[in-house]
Amino acid sequence: MQTCLNCHQENQESFKFCPTCGQKSSVHRINTHFLFHEVIHAFTHADSGIFYLVKELAIRPGEVVKEYVAGQRKKYYNPFNFFLITVAISAFLSSYFHLFDVNPKTTNPISAIVTKRVNWIFVASVPIQAFFTWLFFRKKKYNFAENIIFHCFLGGFRFIFFLLIFVVFVNLFREYYNIILYTFFFLFLLYATWAAKQFYEENLWLTGVKVFGAFILNQMLISVVIGFIYHAFLKNQH
Structure with a gap:
């Protein structure tokens, strides 16, 4: 017999x-080799890694969400982890490259708020848009929580559009900022x-x-909140 190191059951x-708990019986001591293996496994595992999820979301996004909601949870990388990882990277890139400044040499107080709080804006967008899609598609019997899962998957995959379109082209052609921004939004809305x-x-x-x-109502609501924060708390500081 052997004792599970996680739940201490005899097996x-x-x-x-x-x-009892599903943990592997053979658990090795944590070292650099273990960490390297776990990181690579998390991203590239054939059945449930991030790369697998990104590939599936690229070719059949709605089917992926439908399968996850239906119970195929082991098959896909956790949507909340996926979303939060992409939000963190997006926030870093936005700050590092001043992506929300039309002209990075001048300070725009609204852009500064967006850059500083872009992670919270992305996170807040999920339940807001989930509420509107739940409202608009309520006859389909998906509840509010299942709509949140839908937007977590889509919000995570939005990073691909953000990276390949917005980050690259804003840095190369910032003089066409508005065109790039609207192109990014348009292509993501198609997706x-x-x-x-x-x-x-x-x-x-x-x-x-x-x-x-749902997208327009979300943008309007967030814009109102940002405008309120600026006028109520920050306007006198500029």
Whole structure:
């Protein structure tokens, strides 16, 4: 017999996993080799790594969310971890490259707020948009929490658009900032509409209108909050 180091249950030595908690029977001491292996495994594991998830979201986003909601949790990387990792990287890139400043040589107080709080803005966008898609697609019987899962997956994959379109082109062609920004939003909205079509299984054009409506209402609400913060707390400091 052997004792599980996680839950301390006695198991047969032939067991590769503990039947009580699921931990591996063979647990090695943590060292640099272990850390390196775990990091590589988390990103590249064929069945549940981040790269696998990104590939699946690139080719069938709505189906991925549908499978996860239906119970296939082991198959995909955790959507909350995926979302938070991409938000953290996006926030770093935004600050480092001054991505929300049309002209990085001049200080715009609103852009400064957005840059400083972009991680919270991305996080707040998930429940806000989830509420609107839950409202617009309520006949599809997905609850509010399941709509949050949908937007966590999409919010995480948005990083691909952010990195390849916004980060690259803003740094190369900042004089065309607004064109790049609207192109980024437009392409991501197309992707989000495609994902929503697969997930909610509704008419494509109607799905597009609802996704666009949720996006606009989210942007308006966040803009109002940012404007309120600026005028109520920061205006006198500038």
